[in-house]
Amino acid sequence: MGFGIAASLLRAGHEVCGADVDAVRVDELRARGGMQQAILDVASQLDAIVVVVLKAAQADAVLFGESGIVATLPKGAVVVCCVTIAPDNAREFARRCDGLGILYLDAPISGGTVKAAEGKLSVMASGSIEAFERASPILDATAETVFDLGGTAGAGSAMKAVNQMLAGTHIAAMAEALTFGMTQGIDPDLFLKVIPKCAGTSWMLENRAPHIADGDYAPRSAVDIWPKDLGIVLDIAKTANFSAPIATAALHQFAAAADMGLGREDDAAVAKVYARNSGLTLPGEN
Amino acid sequence: MGFGIAASLLRAGHEVCGADVDAVRVDELRARGGMQQAILDVASQLDAIVVVVLKAAQADAVLFGESGIVATLPKGAVVVCCVTIAPDNAREFARRCDGLGILYLDAPISGGTVKAAEGKLSVMASGSIEAFERASPILDATAETVFDLGGTAGAGSAMKAVNQMLAGTHIAAMAEALTFGMTQGIDPDLFLKVIPKCAGTSWMLENRAPHIADGDYAPRSAVDIWPKDLGIVLDIAKTANFSAPIATAALHQFAAAADMGLGREDDAAVAKVYARNSGLTLPGEN
Numbered sequence: 001m002g003f004g005i006a007a008s009l010l011r012a013g014h015e016v017c018g019a020d021v022d023a024v025r026v027d028e029l030r031a032r033g034g035m036q037q038a039i040l041d042v043a044s045q046l047d048a049i050v051v052v053v054l055k056a057a058q059a060d061a062v063l064f065g066e067s068g069i070v071a072t073l074p075k076g077a078v079v080v081c082c083v084t085i086a087p088d089n090a091r092e093f094a095r096r097c098d099g100l101g102i103l104y105l106d107a108p109i110s111g112g113t114v115k116a117a118e119g120k121l122s123v124m125a126s127g128s129i130e131a132f133e134r135a136s137p138i139l140d141a142t143a144e145t146v147f148d149l150g151g152t153a154g155a156g157s158a159m160k161a162v163n164q165m166l167a168g169t170h171i172a173a174m175a176e177a178l179t180f181g182m183t184q185g186i187d188p189d190l191f192l193k194v195i196p197k198c199a200g201t202s203w204m205l206e207n208r209a210p211h212i213a214d215g216d217y218a219p220r221s222a223v224d225i226w227p228k229d230l231g232i233v234l235d236i237a238k239t240a241n242f243s244a245p246i247a248t249a250a251l252h253q254f255a256a257a258a259d260m261g262l263g264r265e266d267d268a269a270v271a272k273v274y275a276r277n278s279g280l281t282l283p284g285e286n
Numbered sequence: 287m288g289f290g291i292a293a294s295l296l297r298a299g300h301e302v303c304g305a306d307v308d309a310v311r312v313d314e315l316r317a318r319g320g321m322q323q324a325i326l327d328v329a330s331q332l333d334a335i336v337v338v339v340l341k342a343a344q345a346d347a348v349l350f351g352e353s354g355i356v357a358t359l360p361k362g363a364v365v366v367c368c369v370t371i372a373p374d375n376a377r378e379f380a381r382r383c384d385g386l387g388i389l390y391l392d393a394p395i396s397g398g399t400v401k402a403a404e405g406k407l408s409v410m411a412s413g414s415i416e417a418f419e420r421a422s423p424i425l426d427a428t429a430e431t432v433f434d435l436g437g438t439a440g441a442g443s444a445m446k447a448v449n450q451m452l453a454g455t456h457i458a459a460m461a462e463a464l465t466f467g468m469t470q471g472i473d474p475d476l477f478l479k480v481i482p483k484c485a486g487t488s489w490m491l492e493n494r495a496p497h498i499a500d501g502d503y504a505p506r507s508a509v510d511i512w513p514k515d516l517g518i519v520l521d522i523a524k525t526a527n528f529s530a531p532i533a534t535a536a537l538h539q540f541a542a543a544a545d546m547g548l549g550r551e552d553d554a555a556v557a558k559v560y561a562r563n564s565g566l567t568l569p570g571e572n
Contacts, residue, residue, distance in 0.1 A: 158470035166486030183526035184444035200452030202488035240469035
């Protein structure tokens, strides 16, 4: 999603410098008109940095680590942190940025790689008015919807956690119901014809169940996302002494899918856990 | 929902004879123009019987029990069975009806009491062409959507089970996520402003979460429905050697709500289980 955001910023006329563990992606951005320098060499001239990594420890490293960028940014620059992290992490990152005269926008995103490439992400954002103002050219170029969740970092990450909790649970619940239906003679196409018109539907069901009906597990969003994101959700829940048995059950199903070697497949492949357990043959399997 | 169906049939110009364990409801239907006789006294003249009871054992009793009606119906009459039952029950009822020359439509309904009163139910129906034909005046008067799930009883009940599995799971998942959000400072109104526009939404979330935000637990659909319906789902699953950990977790939450004495409240009251467990105060509580 980071590449899509960078490409959307280029399209909007911004000067963009890319950084990625995968050098091929950096070259690709340069070929599209991105800056040719390494990011740390231009850090002192940047207005903003957008962080799109997998987890809090990585965000911590790129922001504050040995080669962290925040120490080199000019005063008043803004960090737009799009990573799915715990609200406590967001508050800590904001505090450390503040100590260095850097603005911080807690700005987790949703929409996947396609929406990122189109500049049509949803952003659950919170931070100071100054952080919002400084980040607004970036939000304008990359987001279709920006939810303003208030003046302090953490609120954006909290709402993202709530959304991920539901989204992950609904994918696994869809897979559970679709395969349960198969045991009762309801094939996935019939499931898809009826359930989206009934009270049992969900956004994720309508988006992901067709992947199972088509036997198409090319990853739009991968299984591996969910042990991570639901893990973050349940870590936050644990800290709050909150018991979340349904999300926990969903996490176990994604973890089982990852254990089956399906981590890089589309997250609808969680259906394969149910199929294996109950001896079903999903569409597209021999 | 039975009263709503009977009232819709009256409105459509049919002669309707009501039967209910609650004599007040029968009197109410008579006052609206229903037949004055007791149902068993007119059974031999009926074209159709619509069964809307809570569970399979009750359906069995009213159809085939000591005072069961099927034995008295004229040959070629149709039983429209709207009860949420296992597909095996539906197949057995159809077989027993067939043995007596009676048609059987497996026709579980959804939509709640409001849609029932308006004649706008959704029906997941399966049965012979003759059963569909004979039942069509009833379906016309009571249903907005009829899903034709094929020629044999059981398919309707199977699809209903799939829908209930998802619907119940989504209500409990909504309650889990909404209360989890509260532990992170997200109040239910903010939850409702954001999540319905995100990938985490579901039909049930949008329908039930407002009840929690409003602190309004007047029962549109009661907590007690779900230990029953998810219990039926999990019984079917068990027979099929199908493990459904997410629906199982949802069932436990509804059972906990019933144990708290909330069985007659709106099913959104499952949020009170989470609130109690984590020391939250929901809207409308002091």
